[in-house]
Amino acid sequence: MFRNPLFRLLLVFGLALGLLAACKGQQPATPAAEEAKKPFRVAVVMPSAINDLAFSQSMYDALVAIQKERGEENFQFVYSDGMYVVDDAAAAIRDYATQGYDLVIAHGSQYGSSLQEIAPDFPNTSFAWGTTVETFGLPNVFAYEAASEQGGYVNGVMAAMLTKSGVIGVVGPIETGDAKRYVDGFVAGVKATKPDATVNVNWIGSFSDVSLAAEAAKTHIAAGADVMTGTAQMVVGAIGVAKEHGVLWFGTQADQTSLAPEIVVANQVYHWEVVLNQMIDLIQQGTLGGRSFAIDLANGGIVMVYNPQFDLPDDVKAAAEKTIEGIKKGEITIPLK
Amino acid sequence: MEGLLEKVLSLSVLLGMLTSGIRLATPYLYAAIGETFGQRSGVLNLGVEGQMLMGAFAAFYVTWRTGNLLLGLLAAVVVGALMGLAMAVVTVNLHAEQGISGIGFYLFGLGMSDLLFQKLLGTVRTVEPFPDLPIPLLSDIPLLGPVFFRHNVLVYAAYLLVPLAWFVLNKTTLGLNIRSVGENPEAADSLGISVARVRYFTIILGGVLSGIAGAALSVGLLGVFQQNMTSGLGFIAVALVYFGAWRPLGVLAGALIFSLVNAMQLWVQVLGVPIPSELAVMMPYILTIVVLVLTVSRARPPSALTKPFEREA
Known part of the structure; x- marks a missing residue:
């Protein structure tokens, strides 16, 4: 008698995590401008809110800075924040890759094993993840970290x-x-x-x-x-x-x-924009990954x-x-x- | 090592642990007592976490806008009641599966509080939380005075809620009605008790208390709102109801054990006891499970728990 409801509780809790995947969808993507010159498109998946005054905000602020610097017609980004459930994040990463973004960023070391699985399926898409130095030896994965x-x-x-x-x-x-x-x-x-x-x-x-x-x-x-x-x-x-x-x-x-x-x-x-700019330049020159970057005081x-x-x-x-x-x-x- | 043991067991550290434990247990008490009422009437509400998040946000936002903590608390009460009302409509009138409905409300609260946080606050902000209110005379008792009698008003109220809940459940007609609806709704119905009305009452009360639990965090202990700040606390509150065998005093015991061990592991780390931090943070969970296993009683859940009631034609 006693065990049954507890078990049920665990079961439902498990279901909850699954349902979370369905609920926490992605932010609406800005429709790609239909111009002759295609903008560089970035998608990023982050574990907490973009205004957390910490880890996720640092990435969001960097993307805003790059957009300001390069102009909206040349650089666009979308994001999914609050992705603390790794399975949801993995689904979002795969979605973004399917949608043909130039660079998909998995901003969280917990996303590593997901990325290792997903990246080989999209050889023409560049991925970046951090914070780490591990690129898994994959030619389309960049790694970044902060010193x-x-x-x-x-x-x-x-x-x-x-x-x-x-x-x-x-x-x-x-x-x-x-x-x-x-x-x-x-x-x-x-x-x-x-x-x-x-x-x-x-x-x-x-x-x-x-x-x-x-x-x-x-x-x-x-x-x-x-x-x-x-x-x-x-x-x-x-x-x-x-x-x-x-x-x-x-x-x-x-x-x-x-x-x-x-x-x-x-x-x-x-200021992640320091390493993101290096990655974007490399991608535009045809190198999709295989390197690791670090932000530090010197750069x-x-x-x-x-x-x-x-x-x-x-x-x-x-x-x-x-x-x-x-x-x-x-x-x-x-x-x- | 000996020096360390002495440090961990020193009086000031033990008193510090006790104070921390009492504070940490506060939100669990509100949420788990509310859940106890619901379950005793036959309704399992897994949406506690979502109700807490909405309560935490409502209290924070209104306090931030108006500078009035009582208005903030009132907002948490209203929002919690509305979340409870919605849960009641879905489970009592529409006979929806309780577990899944609760999860739905959890997800709603999680997403909605995050959305409102981003749209209405924009960034992490702070307010002045409920101040500590030392109780005259009692707070001056040497050693134990500061442990028990220097907290904010929401902490005191949480502990007063426990005997009150016990009294209402066991010594009043209302409590009798709640219990009979949870054990045998058909019989209660034949005696003229409105099963629907009783369940509406307990579910809305649960929502209100969960809302206050959230407020006890955002404007009680912290003065800040952050996305997903309850961090699973609401689910632990539901587990504490099982742990406490559906009795307010049992819930109190569970909340205190869990929180005291949590406070202890904080101190163990601060004092530099050489155990891995991963192990330290597991301690409250491990101990709670151990106690649960050791004290398996004849307690059984209310017979009608999770079963929708439909009046026979």
Whole structure:
């Protein structure tokens, strides 16, 4: 008697995930302009909302920037956001490829195995995915990643100089990929500047659980943290807690200053357009994939944005700038665990 | 290692875990108590997650526009009630399969709250959430005062809801009607109880409480709305009703165990206990399953659960 409804619950939950595929359709595509000169058409699949102030927004902003630069008649894009269910994303990727887009971007490392299956079926379509360096040896797959440890390191240097308690808290999603690189870089930056500082790291196991991210931040503060950072879209909960307690915050992936202008010190901001432009040029010259790209401080794909409303001490800013120069010139190397 | 164990078991850490656990359990309590009412009357509502998202958005948006938290809360109540009403029409009048209808409402809430977020807010924004309201005298009790009596008003209300729900279900005519409709609707009907009216009441009440559960997140604990921010919480709430064997006190126990272990794993990581983070975040789920297995009781679901009622001609 007892087992039956539970089983049914699981069954229905499974169905729910399946139905989600049907529900979360794609955004309406802008009809291709029927001109003699065909525009370059890009489709992108993203795990969270385009306005998440984090990972997905960084890609959306990049595409908007490229469109502005190249003109709407030369560059068009469509997107499916909120595709956190990988099977749905795979269906969308295949759809876009079928519709003949010039470049289909799978913006999320979780989409890798889907792409590996789909890409060989569309040899004339170029695919890109990130964040990774893995192209699967396929001639029509580009890989891209962010050297997020670089901005993490710079943030870490500033965090170490600004902490008074000597305790710094980090709220991360899942210990992998872009998030792990950022956190590793951040910890390295702190340790290089203030070896006796304590950095407490908390992985909450989710990219979307805003309330758990907030509770993790409260835990850090209870453990004595007076400076925090975190990565991925659920950190908005942690930023709220930091604001409430007057704890300093370092952002990454997008400029998070608007959420808490009082306490956000600086942000690592991604400009994917740097590598996307390289890919588009290659595709137009006939190379559909097989290479991997990285945005970093040196190529301008990673930019440190200071919050103008935050009164950053001159020596801290000078140290940050010196660190940025050092990383650009390769004088500072950041160990990745 | 010994030093670490001492740190984890220190008084301030234990008190911190307790405080976190009490906060984290709040949304589960609203949603699972609401679901308990529905299931006791024979209706399984799997749309809790969607109702929570809509409630969370409504509360956030209205608060953001008006600066009035109570208006925001009211919006969550209204939106939750409307979601419940729609669920009631579909399952009670139209006799639709309850599980599938609930999933439909979940998907509606997920998609609609996301759409409204993108169109009406444009980006992640913040509001000042319900402030902590220390209870005079009680909050000054050494050690335990801050743990139990320094929360926002929605946290207190969630815990007061548990005895209230127990009282209504077990000690009032309304509760008797709900239970009889859930166990034997034909008999209830022959005694002159309107099965449809009772189920309308419980489903709408469930919607209202789920809406408040969402508000307890967006304008209670966080002051922010983000796409899909409930992150499966509503489904865990449904599971907690089974865990609690359809009793408010059982639901409370389940919500507290789950949340306390979740709080514990946060601390375990913050204190640098060397276990993989993946294992740490699994702890609440593992422990809940273990407790469930160990305490398998003679509890059985309401007999008429998921069965539509049709009056014989």
